Amino acid sequence: MGLAFFVVLVLITAVSVYIFGAHIWWPPHAISTIGPSVDHQFNLTLILTGIIFVCAQLGLGYFAWKYRDRKDGRKVIYSHGNNKLEAGWTIAAAVVFIGLNLIGFQIWAKMYFTPAPPDALQIQVQGQQFAYYFRYPGPDGKFGPTHVEKVDDATGNFFGLDRDHDQDSKDDIVTATLGVPVNRPVELILRSKDVGHSFFVRELRIHQDLVPGIEIPIHFTATETGRFEIVCTQLCGLGHYKMRAFLQVMTEEDYQKWLQSQMAAQ
Amino acid sequence: MPEAHAETAHQHHAPTKFIWKYIFSLDHKVIGKQYYFLALFSVVVGMILSWLMRIHLVWPNAKLYGLDLLSPAGAPGGVMTPEYYLSLMTLHGTIMIFFVLTTAPQSGFGNYFLPIQIGAEDMAFPRLNMLSFWTTFVALMVLLSTFFVTDGPPISGWTGYPPLSAVGSSAGPGEGLGQTLWVISIAIFCIGSLLGALNFIATTLDLRTKGMKLMRLPLTCWAWFVTAVLGLLSFAVLFGACALLLLDRVGGTSFFIPGGLIVSDKIMPHSGGSPLLYQHLFWFFGHPEVYIAILPGMGVTSHIISCFARKPIFGYRAMAYSLMAIGFLSFTVWGHHMFLSGMSPYSAFSFSLFTMAIGVPSAIKTFNWLGTLWGGKIRFTSAMLFSIGFVSLFVTGGLSGIFLAQPQLDPMLHATYFVVAHFHMVMGVAAIFGMFAGTYFWFPKMFGRMMNETWGKVHFWTTFIGVYCVFMPMHFIGVEGAIRRYSTWTDNYLIPMIPVHEFMTIAALFTGAVQFIFLINVFWSMFKGEKATDNPWKGTSLEWTVPSPPPFDNFAGKHPVVYHGPYEYGVPGKDKDYVMQDSPEKIEDDE
Numbered sequence: 001m002g003l004a005f006f007v008v009l010v011l012i013t014a015v016s017v018y019i020f021g022a023h024i025w026w027p028p029h030a031i032s033t034i035g036p037s038v039d040h041q042f043n044l045t046l047i048l049t050g051i052i053f054v055c056a057q058l059g060l061g062y063f064a065w066k067y068r069d070r071k072d073g074r075k076v077i078y079s080h081g082n083n084k085l086e087a088g089w090t091i092a093a094a095v096v097f098i099g100l101n102l103i104g105f106q107i108w109a110k111m112y113f114t115p116a117p118p119d120a121l122q123i124q125v126q127g128q129q130f131a132y133y134f135r136y137p138g139p140d141g142k143f144g145p146t147h148v149e150k151v152d153d154a155t156g157n158f159f160g161l162d163r164d165h166d167q168d169s170k171d172d173i174v175t176a177t178l179g180v181p182v183n184r185p186v187e188l189i190l191r192s193k194d195v196g197h198s199f200f201v202r203e204l205r206i207h208q209d210l211v212p213g214i215e216i217p218i219h220f221t222a223t224e225t226g227r228f229e230i231v232c233t234q235l236c237g238l239g240h241y242k243m244r245a246f247l248q249v250m251t252e253e254d255y256q257k258w259l260q261s262q263m264a265a266q
Numbered sequence: 267m268p269e270a271h272a273e274t275a276h277q278h279h280a281p282t283k284f285i286w287k288y289i290f291s292l293d294h295k296v297i298g299k300q301y302y303f304l305a306l307f308s309v310v311v312g313m314i315l316s317w318l319m320r321i322h323l324v325w326p327n328a329k330l331y332g333l334d335l336l337s338p339a340g341a342p343g344g345v346m347t348p349e350y351y352l353s354l355m356t357l358h359g360t361i362m363i364f365f366v367l368t369t370a371p372q373s374g375f376g377n378y379f380l381p382i383q384i385g386a387e388d389m390a391f392p393r394l395n396m397l398s399f400w401t402t403f404v405a406l407m408v409l410l411s412t413f414f415v416t417d418g419p420p421i422s423g424w425t426g427y428p429p430l431s432a433v434g435s436s437a438g439p440g441e442g443l444g445q446t447l448w449v450i451s452i453a454i455f456c457i458g459s460l461l462g463a464l465n466f467i468a469t470t471l472d473l474r475t476k477g478m479k480l481m482r483l484p485l486t487c488w489a490w491f492v493t494a495v496l497g498l499l500s501f502a503v504l505f506g507a508c509a510l511l512l513l514d515r516v517g518g519t520s521f522f523i524p525g526g527l528i529v530s531d532k533i534m535p536h537s538g539g540s541p542l543l544y545q546h547l548f549w550f551f552g553h554p555e556v557y558i559a560i561l562p563g564m565g566v567t568s569h570i571i572s573c574f575a576r577k578p579i580f581g582y583r584a585m586a587y588s589l590m591a592i593g594f595l596s597f598t599v600w601g602h603h604m605f606l607s608g609m610s611p612y613s614a615f616s617f618s619l620f621t622m623a624i625g626v627p628s629a630i631k632t633f634n635w636l637g638t639l640w641g642g643k644i645r646f647t648s649a650m651l652f653s654i655g656f657v658s659l660f661v662t663g664g665l666s667g668i669f670l671a672q673p674q675l676d677p678m679l680h681a682t683y684f685v686v687a688h689f690h691m692v693m694g695v696a697a698i699f700g701m702f703a704g705t706y707f708w709f710p711k712m713f714g715r716m717m718n719e720t721w722g723k724v725h726f727w728t729t730f731i732g733v734y735c736v737f738m739p740m741h742f743i744g745v746e747g748a749i750r751r752y753s754t755w756t757d758n759y760l761i762p763m764i765p766v767h768e769f770m771t772i773a774a775l776f777t778g779a780v781q782f783i784f785l786i787n788v789f790w791s792m793f794k795g796e797k798a799t800d801n802p803w804k805g806t807s808l809e810w811t812v813p814s815p816p817p818f819d820n821f822a823g824k825h826p827v828v829y830h831g832p833y834e835y836g837v838p839g840k841d842k843d844y845v846m847q848d849s850p851e852k853i854e855d856d857e
Contacts, residue, residue, distance in 0.1 A: 059636055067641060080579075081583075086584045093626045097623070098619060100672070105615065212523075212541055234427075238349035
């Protein structure tokens with residue numbers, strides 16, 4: 001039975017290590033300036049936990065095998081423990097776990113403590129059951145105020161703009177796709193119309209909840225053009241699974257063209 | 267305790283009428299069994315729900331005959347709707363976490379064995395004990411009643427985040443009466459758990475028999491005691507959160523609902539509340555709850571590994587102190603559920619540091635389990651197999667926590683199947699392995715008969731390999747970005763992962779099916795199993811000094827006296843390879 005334990009644990013360990021190591025399922029290639037550092041921290045954590053995983057599982061399996069009762073009259077090692085060992089592995093675990101976190105914390109700081117650069121392109125993101133809408137400030141660079149009572153999905157007024165009376169709202173552009181230029185800092189201001197939602201783009205390594213009642217800023221710079229899925233990860237109701245939109249990262253030139261066409265469609 | 271009081275306590279006799287003996291019993295052993303069977307019933311329901319979910323995930327058009335009778339709206343013609351998937355998911359989580367993981371290891375085994383292991387004849391407050399069980403029973407009935415209300419069970423998950431859970435039926439099916447009943451059920455459950463926690467704490471502190479110093483308590487008792495403290499401090503907060511959520515739903519208040527919300531084209535009549543407040547309250551409970559589920563499993567595992575390695579537990583004090591450290595730290599880490607919630611990003615620093623810190627006592631425990639096996643003479647009983655399995659699962663589930671504790675990795679992993687894999691491994695399956703281990707170990711004491719060991723081993727190997735097949739792949743696709751709580755996959759990148767889901771579904775159906783081996787073993791052995799002796803495993807703690815099953819007042823009116831720690835196995839120079847706790851013989855390095 002001890003040998004069976006050893007064999008099964010070896011198999012589980014080998015298969016797990018192989019699948020992680022061979023990248024059979026793996027995050028997509030990162031396309032943001034922050035992405036590579038997140039990936040680096042992930043890999044570091046994977047290697048470290050991988051080593052602990054292999055040692056612990058194989059150690060467990062080996063002990064189960066080696067110390068099985070062979071009915072040979074062998075005496076057990078009568079020991080109540082060893083304080084030096086206890087202190088040793090306590091300190092080792094503390095250094096490894098806490099050190100790992102401290103190394104990686106500067107990535108979090110870059111994501112959230114550092115504000116977006118002043119020249120960042122600002123875009124509002126609104127989540128609602130079960131779609132995203134994006135608002136650009138237009139040529140004046142200002143977002144017009146929103147009015148709850150003006151919100152009307154049937155006429156496409158998702159944000160509740162009063163284009164007739166509010167000067168700043170007149171040129172606001174509302175879209176269903178998030179178009180951004182490549183290599184330019186973008187600041188998203190996330191809000192929700194009804195319940196909690198989330199904004200997740202795997203390739204950006206950017207992920208943030210949308211919380212009713214507050215506006216949450218996040219920022220990123222995309223480094224590659226392409227079309228990427230934005231998905232909701234906060235349970236928001238019966239259509240949660242199909243709540244999504246697309247992020248279109250374009251060259252500056254294409255972005256300007258795209259914005260013009262969106263403006264014309266308002 | 268005054269002498270006179272103690273004397274009167276001796277005089278109560280076993281009730282003879284069925285209703286007082288088995289239904290409204292004051293005997294901790296009967297109440298322990300009641301909790302155990304309530305959890306056993308709940309785990310079967312919860313497991314069937316998970317089967318239905320797994321089936322819907324990979325065969326969304328499958329016709330499940332009979333499901334339309336349970337819910338004509340949720341499964342018209344037997345085909346589940348996406349929202350019914352969410353209902354089942356909500357109840358799967360709620361039932362498993364509250365009525366299985368909180369109930370069996372603590373209230374079930376704890377009730378039965380805490381008084382016996384400390385040499386007491388009952389819990390400190392038997393009437394309160396009965397009340398806690400029946401309160402929990404009512405909570406379960408209220409929760410199950412959501413299956414039968416028009417809209418069906420709520421769809422907001424076991425976490426029940428507002429505003430989805432607070433604004434009423436306009437937010438979706440199940441968010442009407444079903445959600446209200448859910449909140450009421452959890453609030454009632456909190457009351458039952460609070461009463462139970464008080465009882466456990468008072469019993470451990472006050473009713474220890476002569477010589478049962480704190481540092482001679484079996485580690486199971488330490489685990490139950492720390493768990494009770496966690497329960498007392500955390501369920502009180504959850505009760506508050508539930509009360510406020512209920513008021514938001516039915517009382518027109520706005521604790522958790524901000525102004526200006528438009529749900530289903532209606533402006534909500536609320537203003538000034540904060541959804542984040544609920545999340546803080548919920549997780550202030552929710553994270554200690556994880557340890558409420560797993561600590562008793564750690565206690566049982568320590569107890570059993572020492573017994574079947576025939577060695578003293580390695581580092582008894584380290585084991586007891588690490589339980590306390592985990593208990594204390596568990597109140598400082600709740601924010602790691604909320605790194606991306608919109609709370610202040612600065613607080614992530616302390617929450618993640620404390621979360622990493624809680625890995626330290628967890629690592630100490632793992633090292634000590636390995637240290638106990640080292641140089642032992644391991645007997646592979648079913649209980650021992652499940653205990654070693656517990657260690658393996660705890661390591662696997664714990665290590666994924668090292669990823670999730672880091673806020674900088676949350677943008678990759680938050681709300682993916684990586685998280686589902688993590689908590690199922692560590693608080694779900696590992697804790698359930700603790701319960702299986704406890705069942706195989708203590709069944710002879712509880713029912714006076716042995717369980718079938720051969721079928722126990724078949725049960726172990728199929729379950730152990732099965733759960734790795736169900737939950738290990740969740741890590742893989744989680745890393746790639748598979749999102750949890752989706753009833754089906756329409757996002758382009760999620761579609762190629764469907765074969766993995768098929769594999770997991772088949773593994774889950776198989777692993778679930780082999781649990782019936784266990785169920786049959788339990789019920790068959792209860793009546794037909796081989797008669798158990800008083801001490802079939804050659805254990806040392808006090809439960810093995812009394813008959814199997816123990817008499818009504820456990821020690822037949824006598825007070826045992828304790829001379830040793832609970833893990834004196836393999837003592838050199840003794841005829842037997844163990845020394846019972848109540849044996850007056852001398853041991854060289856006795857504390």
